Amino acid sequence: MYGISVFAFFYLFFVKIDYGNCQVQQMQNKLVCIEHNECGACLSAAAHCRWCADINYNSGAPRCNDDESLVNTGCSQGLIQRPEKSVWEVMENSSLQDMTPNSAENVVQIQPQRIHLSLKPRETKKIQFSYRPAKNYPLDLYYLMDLTWSMKDDKETLVSLRDDLPALLKNLTDNFRLGFGSFAEKPLMPFISTDARRRANPCSMEEEACEATYSYKHHLSLTNQVNEFIEHVNSSSVTANLDNAEAQLDALVQVITCGDKIGWAEHSRKIIILLSDGLMHTAGDGKLGGATKKNDDQCHLDDKGYYSDAATYDYPSIAQLYRLLEKYKVNVIFAVTESVKDHYDSLNQLLEDFTYVAKLESDSSNILKLVKTGYEDIVSVVDFHDDSNLGPVKIRYFTDCGVEGGPLKEETRCTGVEFGMTLRYEAHVILESCPEYKSFTQTIRIAESQLGQDALTLEVDIQCGCACSGAAQLDMSPMCPINAHFVCGVCQCNKGWSGPTCDCAIGDENASAELLAQCREPNTTRALTCSGAGDCLCGECDCDIGFTGRYCQCKMCDVSLENGLECGGVGRGVCACGECACAPGWSGPACDCTNDTNSCISPAGGDICSGHGECVCGRCECSVAGDSGAKYWGSFCESCATCHNPLCAHAEPCVACSLRHDCGARACARGVNYTVTELLTDLVTDNLTTCILRLEEDNLECEYKYTYSAKPSSGVEIMIGGKECYSPTSAKIVTSAVVIMGCVIAAGLIIVLFVKCGQIMSDRRAYAKFVKEAQESRKNMQELNPLYISPISEFKLPDSFPRDKND
CATH class of the missing domain: 3.30.1680.10 (ligand-binding face of the semaphorins, domain 2)
Known part of the structure; x- marks a missing residue:
């Protein structure tokens, strides 16, 4: 009981x-x-x-x-x-498609293409999409050449490439077109001479005839006829100006904006290669010659292809050029000489997303190489941008940059991308809060910044309003005060009005005592207006930053460091007057501490934290290893100074087959997503566990050092460093010989040492005996020997002998 x-x-x-x-x-x-x-x-x-x-x-x-x-x-x-109810629907999902011979319209580089979804405040939804650069994507290459007098030999070099140019472009893509234009300088003083004879023939000082100075001239629209391109380059004439700065920016704006006359295709990679040996004028320089109007970013080509309003509009600014490059998706390769390359390198830092700078030889002999390297540099970069800044939605991007099975890293830009490589992206679409309490749809376009033709369109329903706030509620509005309307069962003040009868204009500082009383929290000992943390506006509290609640009595809740959302966002917790009320499975001040222990279990399986620690907020806190005082380490407490590492053993078959390049379906699977990378540089082991794999290769024993980074979500990422090999048989013989020789030499040294020590001891004993006998002899004879005759003779001078006074 x-x-x-x-x-x-x-x-x-x-x-x-x-x-x-x-x-x-x-x-x-x-x-x-x-x-x-x-x-x-x-x-x-x-x-x-x-x-x-x-x-x-x-x-x-x-x-x-x-x-x-x-x-x-x-x-x-x-x-x-x-x-x-939440909305999630893939509305368009065409498969990735390379360029077809007949049409560029069927090219698909991003999948899916359209998604319809909904978001509530503090909610995040993850969207996965893929991107693959299409093979043989059309290339529109426009040569924009500086045809001032100093570039005369460069034009002749370009003409000599009649046979090599098409072969080069064929190696880049089967679908290419060429166009040609030139630029010089605004035909205004002080950029040119106003003398009538010099104006008609700027090259008269060189005793040659050339064309009058112009800002920009369009010679040939984009075409696939290479011979026609060469003919137009050959027939073009050089001109001249006075200074060493030209109208590059004028020409670029006209080439970019005059799409109909240049012939830019809708689906193509648009590249301008600009050849020059001079500096460039920028916004403000044109005012020196009277071109005072701001550049209007519009096309102004006349029927002959000349920029007709060069004397009216100033040079464009770098910011204007950037906006145009971004809008029209055009890339520029600046092929410039060594003397001005630093100038264009500075420009490239401002236009990095759309420009490439290369050194041009004085006679343009390396122009084909520059086209090839510039094109490859441009197409090897993939960078995604979106227009989500036009609404409340924010997007974060994670990608593997084409590494098959690799972990996702927060990044929008990938380099070293090759044709046929598929890049996997994950976009986190986030709505932190409602800008206003009504439902609407925001359309977001996610596109690759270099091309922009293919895009993923997101139709996001912002679920911040109520179904009862429609037009049907207006019929009840006459029941409400003059400055109010009927919404969802209650009268709600119009924007800018507040108070019990909506008769107080927000911003009116002469609020009555009755309205002030509505800003004081009832049943409290301190009757402060808005709890001392806000201003009372017409009976409603406008809280200071960091406070919330009807009377500003609550502090803002903690924000999760993981995703930046209050109380971790939807599904993790909600804010209850300054404190986060966490959902089941979550804890912590910001509900960002998960109670799930699966993330603490090694990919190789086993106990939580390998049995050597505790799982705290989804991460292992390792314990001390035995009586040594040292702690276990590793993401799963799997390592210590004396213990066997299970992840090293689990990864060995995958590392071994990766080195042999014969991995099957089982070797690197085993329930774990492995990513193996062989490094050409030295292996960096900072904060990573190092493993050693021993393999026999060509009768040699080789040791490979590798590190791993284990994460539950993305698997195990392995990096293999260099190897050290040696012959096992020869090594044993050499080792044995060295050991024997060492023993013989040591034995000889020991014998010599003993003999020498014996001699020294014998000499010391003989000398001691001699000294003793000598002392005994002196003692017995009392130092008197009748046979001893001293070898010393003593003579004395008589006292009467004269002596020197100094002696």
Whole structure:
């Protein structure tokens, strides 16, 4: 009986705790809703919030609440407004298609092409699409040449490439067209001489005849007839000007904007190759000669192909050129000489997305090489842009840049792209908040910045409003005050008006005491207007940044560092007056701590954190390895100084077959998505675990070092460094010989050392014996020897002998 009582006590205790937690959760859910007094704001607050649009709903309870509460307080079921259903529909999904011989219209480089979806506030939806550059995509190549006097030999070089030019372009694409135009300088003082004879023949100083100076001239529209192109280049005439700066920008604007006369195709890669040995004039320089009007970015070619208004409009600015390149999707290759290359390199830094700079030899002899390298550089870059900035939706891009099976990284720009390579993208479409509480559709176009012809169109339904706010509600508006209209069962003030009867213009500082009282939170000891964190405008609080609530009594909730959304966004939690009410499976101040432990399990399988740590917020926190005091390390605590690494063993078959280039379906699968990359440079092992694979190759034993980066979502990314090989038999013989020789030498040294030590000890003993005997001899003879005769003789001078005084 006593045991049953104890059990009942603990049972009731824990049930009470659980019941208390449920009550707290229910109170938080209600608190999220009841603060709102408009239908749109109510439904946007949380997924469980509902709005009562019943005109006869006279209850003192709030109109924004959960379903059960509204029914219990007398709201008609049929007039309860609920969030709209989510929308997701792929409307157009043609397969990727390369260029066909007959038509460029069938080319498909992006898939899918059109998606219809919906977004609620704080919601993120992921869209996957693929991009593959089409083979033999049409190329429109327009040669824009500086035909001032210093470029005379360059024109002759271009004519000499009659046979080599088509062969080069054939290697780039089967569908190409060529066009030709030239530029010089505005025919205005001080850019040219105003002398009548010099104006008619600017080359008279060189005693040769040439054409009068012009800004830009269009010679040949785009054509696939190479001979016709060469003939027009050959027949063109050079001209001259006074300074070393020309009208490159004037010419570029005309080439870009005069699409009908140039002949740009709708579906083509448009490239202008500009050859010059001079600097360029920019906006403002034209005013020196009287061209005072701002460049209007329009086409002004006359019937002969000349830029007719060069003397009227100023040179365009770099910003104008950038906008035109982006709008018309045109790329420019600046082929310039060494003397002015730095000038164009600076320009390229401002127009990096659409330009390429290459060094041109003084006679243009390397022009074909520059065309090839410039074209390959341009087509190897893929960069996606969108126009989502026109609305509230934001987009983040993740891509593998064509690495098959590789992890997705947040990036829009990929380099080193080759024809036939498929790039996988994932776009995160985010609606952080409602700009205004009404539903509308935003159309977003995602396109590759270099071409722009193929695009993914997103039709995004912004679900911020209510179905009851339509035109049918206008019939009830006469029931409302003069500055209000009827919306979803209540009278709502028109924009710019507020107060109980909508008679207070927002911005009016002479608010009455009654309106000020509506900005004070009731039942509080401190009756501060808007809780001291906002301004009272006609009975409504305009909260300072960081505060929210009807009386600005709540602080803003924490924002997730992962996605930048309040309380982690839809599905993770909602903001309940300054605190995040997290959904099941999430915790933390911003509901960004997942309780799911699957992300802590190694791709090779096994226990959570390999049994050497704890899974905290979806990440492993490793424990200490034994009594050594050192910690386990690795994404899954799989490594330590003395333990066997399971991921190294699990990855060995995939690394081995990748090195042999014979991986089958099983070797690199095994339930894990492996990405193996062989590095040409040194292996960098910072913050990565290093593994060693030993293989036998051509009777040699080789060691490969490789690192891995393991992530649950993208699998295991492996990078293999260089190898070290040696012959096992020869190595053993050499090792043995070295060991024997070392032992012999050591033994000899030891023997010599012992002999030498013996000699030294013997000499010391003999010397000690000699010294002892000598001492004994002196002692016995008392140092007197009758036979001893001293070798020293002593002589003394007589005292009477004269001496030097200095002696």
